Amino acid sequence: MHLNFADVCFHLGLDPASLTGGSHVVRSPIDGSELARLPPHDRADVGEAVAKAQAAFLEWRGVPPPKRGELVRLFGEELRHHKQHLGRLVTIESGKIIQEGLGEVQEMIDICDFAVGLSRQLYGLTIASERPGHRLMESWHPLGPVGVITAFNFPVAVWAWNAALALVCGDPVVWKPSEKTPLTALACWAIFERAWARYAEAPRDLVQVLVGGRELGEALADDPRLPLISATGSCRMGRDLGPRVQRRFGRPLLELGGNNGMIVCASADLDLTVRAILFSAAGTAGQRCTSLRRLFLHDQVYDELLGRLKAAYERIAVGNPLDPGTLVGPLIDAGALERMQGALERAVAEGGRVFGGERVVVEGHVDACYVRPAIVEMPGQTALVREETFAPILYVMRYGDLAEAIRHHNDVPQGLASSIFTTDVREAELFMSAEGSDCGIVNVNAGPSGAEIGGAFGGEKETGGGRESGSDAWKAYMRRATNTINYSRELPLAQGIEFD
Ligand code: NAD
Secondary structure (H helix, E strand, O other): OOHHHHHHHHHHOOOHHHHOOOOEEEEOOOOOOEEEEEOOOOHHHHHHHHHHHHHHHHHHOOOOHHHHHHHHHHHHHHHHHHHHHHHHHHHHHHOOOHHHHHHHHHHHHHHHHHHHHHOOOOOOOEEOOOOOOEEEEEEEEEOOOEEEEOOOOOOOHHHHHHHHHHHHHOOOEEEEOOOOOHHHHHHHHHHHHHHHHOOOOOOOOOEEEOOOOHHHHHHHHHOOOOOEEEEEOOHHHHHHHHHHHHHOOOEEEEEOOOOEEEEEOOOOOHHHHHHHHHHHHHHHHHOOOOOEEEEEEEHHHHHHHHHHHHHHHHHOOEOOOOOOOOOEOOOOOHHHHHHHHHHHHHHHHOOOEEEEOOEEOOOOOOOOOEEOOEEEEOOOOOOOOOOOOOOOEEEEEEEOOHHHHHHHHHOOOEEOEEEEEOOOHHHHHHHHOOOOOOOOEEEEOOOOOOOOOOOEEOOEEOOOOOOEEOOOHHHHHEEEEEEEEEOOOOOOOHHHOOOO
16 A cells, blocks of 8 residues: 555655664554665754754745745645645545545645735834834834744644744754654655755755654754744643743743534534534544534534434444545554543543444554544543543534534633534524633534634634634744834834933
8 A cells, every 4th residue: 555655755755764773663554564764863952953943944034035935835746746645645645535635735835825924014013103203103013033833633734834934934844743644744855945045045955854752842842042932733742842932931822622612502513514514523633733522503404403313423444544435544643542432431430421432443454553443422521521631522512502512612621723604694693702712712503623724723711822824824944123203303212211
């Protein structure tokens, strides 16, 4: 099945000789086979990479932003050219289905387009001054090299959200991808190098990749030459990394775990709802930060919707993610399978009724971890339901009163994505209001997963509070200067202070 792997690497510019001989083993979750043995980096390499990024910064910050945008435009062009191969490598390395692998690369292309436009729109405000003959304004300047740490489940798109914005903002990027998905990162680097080679004015080392585990992430977190560390991963990781960065007065941008809910009201369009639930709960084998994990069903639709869901779950095609007919690929590894099985056992102990969730043996791939997505009817929001288990488990709970459902919905430590299905404008508005969902992403008649790049992405509470991608997320990658300009012949002081 990996007959194509060598081909894919060749087209992406990954030299086969560089993929062997090291101690960092990379496996495909599709069949558990070994893909590569990479030489890992160490802490000294991190220091060197940061020094190079700093040197690049001194040059890059002086390049006008629209010219910086030109490099990102070329990168977007290269990505268009390499979309099929990179999408395939995403699937081979992370196990998501091929449509989603390609979708991730499309997301990279989209954020490049967005960043190119943004490169001419790094606006500051002009503010009314209280002093005569004065002007007050804001300027936005490049911040410095940025450390980007990413998770296995979005091995390329999340990096691109960061990198495309950082580059137009004037910041080089040092990237520490997940230890489980370094090949896609190396491929992105090779693609970026092609864009770089076509662009005359860019310094070297605007993008660097470090191969290794958490110790490299910690080294980035501790390095005072990196004013911003953008980190995507579990709440556990953020709890370690956030204070570490702040201790040296660096800026952490955290995109952490989610425990995303959906409320289905009595008036909901059930055809729409079933499809949305299926994609957001079972898609990507439940391994999206925005995957639907908690479903609150109104009494009046509980039985019908649950029946339809179970019927749909039985038909889900689980299998090799490279096959176009597959909807659910494998879990990332045996650890993920163990955590899923442990959660299902606990669910039963906490009064849950489990439907599905069993291991699926896919012919020829006995070492891989395929599962049928699970639906679990729960008597209430128990301790287990309040945790994120990174697997396709959907906890279903019953409600009668919307205000009470919203209270339960918000009663979890995480605050990433949420949604309501209703055709009642009052219910929809309440859910989006200050008394509604407390998440960073609040949707109506659309599932919690599958965000567009144009909006700011991120969440509250233990999800970390960061915002990435669209809207004004670019501001995190720049420093703001407030400028006061006196064009008068006097020196009036603010607050009317007299000083002579
Ligand atoms: P993880 O936390 O195990 O690892 C994420 C990254 O952090 C890896 O590169 C890892 O090497 C690094 N890391 C781990 N501990 C670290 C530490 N103490 N200091 C510095 N770096 C450290 O997460 P994962 O298993 O790769 O991904 C799944 C998790 O990521 C889920 O919780 C999911 O919800 C979350 N996630 C969040 C978002 C988001 O945008 N909010 C997106 C994708 C994934």
